[in-house]
Amino acid sequence: MATDFIIIDIYKEEPGLDMQKIDDKLLMQFFETMVTIRLFEEECRRQADLGKLRGMHSSIGQEAVPVGICGHLKEGDYILGNHRSHHHCIARGVDINEMMAELLGKSTGTNRGKGGTMHIADIDKGMLGANGVVGSNIPVATGAALSAKMRGTDNVSVVFFGDGASGQGVLYESMNLASIWKLPVIFVCENNRYAEATPFEYAIAGGNVSSRAEGFDMPGIQIDGQSVIEMFLKATPAIERARNGEGPTLIEALTYRYQGHFGGENPQSYRTKEEEEHYKSNDCIKQIRNYLIEEEVCGLDDLTRLEEGASVKVEQSVKFADDSSFPDDKALYEDVYISNS
């Protein structure tokens, strides 16, 4: 199997994680959100099997990354996602009823059914859109950060993209721009080891993305993306730096996708079962669950309550979507050419 990730941490010299900075309520929220994502994604799979949802990229396994990062965000901050973005959306607080409705192509969806899985957006919630073209969201995030700065706010923008997106030149264009203009943007690379079937060790010269930051005069850091606590705490300097007008940071979150790239695709055509098990044994939800119990942050019954609550909400999202109607035919022609329609 592939060798394990080697973590590069520019903040290593700093003392260990300061658990003071993360209160119990937040930890339980993280747990709840991560469980919601997991259950939502599993439900999506069922909906796909029923033929109601026509394919998607599952984020199972990667829940901790956006949940940890979004723990820092406030109103007016924006995130942007890529083709695999349900976890980003849920972490940022997009309504799962509207998400499920979107996935089922209903008029009550986040995008009125016109965008679907790869384009979920909810501007009011601070989700500036998922994007199906690898890397394409990165400069848009840079622009949102430029806007935040020009409008005189201390808002930040966060863009999530995969290890594969590090192949796209626009990442480096954007890093350069953000760096010379000291823009409040955090570039979050979710390195889940694969871009479709291609392993990152093959595609990325040097074997990691984070160390490319230095050449663009900004910090680059790797974080264990299976630990929501690490994600949250180690991202703190990046968020602060951005809010203080000191410029961008590149974060490489080390994670793993459990499912195939898309829909029901079988990942074992290009990776080993052994490797999969290695990562699954270190599951991000299991980790935070154990932590909450072991550190006596809450009791098992609290967790069960949160899990059941999430489960009910996910069930409801299906009902909401099922009860909604498809868009009218005229929707085909709407939402294009404001000025001239």
Add this chain to the structure above:
Amino acid sequence: MATDFIIIDIYKEEPGLDMQKIDDKLLMQFFETMVTIRLFEEECRRQADLGKLRGMHSSIGQEAVPVGICGHLKEGDYILGNHRSHHHCIARGVDINEMMAELLGKSTGTNRGKGGTMHIADIDKGMLGANGVVGSNIPVATGAALSAKMRGTDNVSVVFFGDGASGQGVLYESMNLASIWKLPVIFVCENNRYAEATPFEYAIAGGNVSSRAEGFDMPGIQIDGQSVIEMFLKATPAIERARNGEGPTLIEALTYRYQGHFGGENPQSYRTKEEEEHYKSNDCIKQIRNYLIEEEVCGLDDLTRLEEGASVKVEQSVKFADDSSFPDDKALYEDVYISNS
């Protein structure tokens, strides 16, 4: 005025320049070629003033860069240039008669008059084309290197581009590709301090291009581009690395363009006279001239002979171009669609 360049040299630990590796004949050839470029460019300016040549980007001041690099090249090696490429072409041995004819739009030009100043190409001589879109030549060079490797040769490919081109993402895409595939390509960034009117200190995060190489797992080196001797000698490891199948190198050559960006444009609208004089006082041709005399490589009369020879050849190039005819009208429709015309 802007601060002087600070040179980053990864080969610094190595002993100083080994002048054994460069023989007298080569030094004199360098001088001759550089003088030819200078005179050719000056002649182009005159042709432009006469209205015969409709604009160009002058390479005066930057002669040493391609001349030093091309000193290493052999048959089957390719170079690629950008919008400012006359010096690349001449350094690689493209015929100046055909170049001048091309610039005057004549049918005897390198490109039959159809390409002009920004697209001079002479495949047989190893010049795979100048390119008017900033950065656009870089992946093409990577492809030529891929081809050299797949065809089992030890040939290399060299691509020249400006500091401004470091803004283009395709540079990093190409560096990554070349690095993972260990391609024999040398990326030569001519940092002449400006991209049109924009200073590199403003546009390039971190203030240099060469240190971006490390993130792509390849050596990055700065060389004093005003010294043809340094250019030649310090490029040696890059060329050897490429020929040995060890992969690419990024070279940042520190240089200066004396003229405006294009045609008769006045650069003093965005830079100081003082800065210009600083660089001109360190002129690359003056330097090698002094060296040849001081080190007694040859006599003044030899130099005069070379200078006069170059001058005559440049004069002849104008005559050749003037005596040539414009392309026939039908040339407009030729050279497109081989298979179907």
Add this chain to the structure above:
Amino acid sequence: MAQATDQRALTYAQAVNEALRQTMESDNKVFVMGEDIAGGAGREDQGKSDAWGGPFRLTKGLIGDFGPDRVRDTPISEAGFLGAGVGAAATGMRPVVDLMFSGFFGVCADQIVNNAAKMRYMFGGKITLPLTIMTSTGAGTASAAQHSETLYSLFAHFPGLTCVAPSDAYTAKGLFISAIRSDDPVIIFNHKLLMGRTAKSADMGQGEGFGVVVPEEMYEVPIGKAHIDREGTDITLVGISYTTIVCRDAARELESRGYSVEVIDLLSVSPLDSETILNSVKKTRGIVIVDEDYPRCSVASDISALVAEEAFDYLDAPPVRITSPHTPVPYSLPLEMLYLPTKESVVEAALGILE
């Protein structure tokens, strides 16, 4: 046209695979590169001797015979590797480069339109550029606005690019072979809904297509030539790629109403086979052009304009274009179905001319 020699019912994807295999066998300058073209196969650390074989499995299995050098996975760097394809083609190789979806052209268009398309012309003919680009097109798979475009019209806008759009397994194999052998850059547009179809399933009636079976030997389908898929005298329907099937369906329906319908399978979007189109229209005196690409500045407009300008006096009624609407591709199933040109709309348009 080559004739069928056996009864192999290859899918479109298998036919492409065979074309690639045969051209690679017969010319060691041919190689394939793109994202997941090998798909993680052939690398020791993975221990997989076969894997994806391309997003649409067009290159499935090739790595076993030709190795990772000639079946080359790339990072997601379309500008980088399409540019590399240009450089390799200019220096003696014959690369076949995959652009996974045509909608991704925007990250690498410069390499295609400014280098591949123009180099030969700009360099005064002193170069050839035997580059083949393959890409996928088409809506109908819930892939929404960025992954469902057709876009051959966009490339056909540029002089120097040859654009072909096969309609079934037979034309796919033949056009791939012609494209790879061409010394010009050629873009091949593979419709997503065609790739799983067999030659047989592409052809559902009498004498339709020339692709009931795919010959095993190498053969070319000529670039720049449209194919008369069905002869008729009352009206001409022009299909491109998947819409050829829509035209066939419409033709059947119209024939059941007593009309004689000519179906032209365009095959080459650029160069355009004006002659075949004009001859047909001069005979039938009416034309419906069926195209899934956006309607503005499209090959459908070109054909309509061509016919209007060159066969004006032969037309009994104005030409009609049936295209997608001038909107992005929507996600929701009912909207997506509404988006696509249908047999019904073609029949209706044809009857409007015929009646």
Add this chain to the structure above:
Amino acid sequence: MAQATDQRALTYAQAVNEALRQTMESDNKVFVMGEDIAGGAGREDQGKSDAWGGPFRLTKGLIGDFGPDRVRDTPISEAGFLGAGVGAAATGMRPVVDLMFSGFFGVCADQIVNNAAKMRYMFGGKITLPLTIMTSTGAGTASAAQHSETLYSLFAHFPGLTCVAPSDAYTAKGLFISAIRSDDPVIIFNHKLLMGRTAKSADMGQGEGFGVVVPEEMYEVPIGKAHIDREGTDITLVGISYTTIVCRDAARELESRGYSVEVIDLLSVSPLDSETILNSVKKTRGIVIVDEDYPRCSVASDISALVAEEAFDYLDAPPVRITSPHTPVPYSLPLEMLYLPTKESVVEAALGILE
């Protein structure tokens, strides 16, 4: 249409400059960015208070009044800064972004066609995207194949993009103001040969253009509307950007031969003002479309097809397209002159219809 109020003879570039200045004054969300837009001005280390002001000097002097924040030099990263324009527009700003030459679209097309054009639609209308892109077009300046393209047809292919092509200083100012105020992405195509011309020099006869002078106050030229530049009854000539001048020249010549010529200045390439074109053709019964863009899949084809389809019974003769040939733009002067549509070719085509 707004009427001229004074006698200022601004150049096209000055008119654009004024439009930018006035929109920036009246709305602090408007800012301009691009390569050399300030051009090295406004940075302390350089000590230059003014410098390039854009490659065509369209932004000359603006930095003095608005500072480097709102007149923003960028590195040569078109995908990066056009994408940044998209992000800024989606979050409350109204950026005007310069793409120096339209031929560079290929390095940033993804941001334009996949994000700017599609976001509003994909997001179900829950966003506006007030992004203005300006770019330069046109041959005739010895800039060869990569720097001389027109390409509005390419962008017009994409639903969601508004494309306008001013023809003189008056329409430039008005279209810039309309574009910047629009909540949709708009691309403005500035022809290189127009930018140095004054409103007066753009208009050389009686009643031509509506731009003999450029009003000082802000005014809009409506997007989506063509302008009848000259009324006539015998034939319609359609010009776009610089070819409107070619049409005017041809009209004068045709009038000297006794014909009454209608010239339509298209102004908006997308949306297309079908109504104005059709009404004109229904009156004149003949049309010549004059376009410098490549002929295939172009707005010229669209107009020819439109007229053929919608005004078939009114036409006395087929529509004619006078365009550049289907080749890249050559460098050599005589070839470049041959490349461009000329008055002579328009007159000849018109006479072919008229006689």
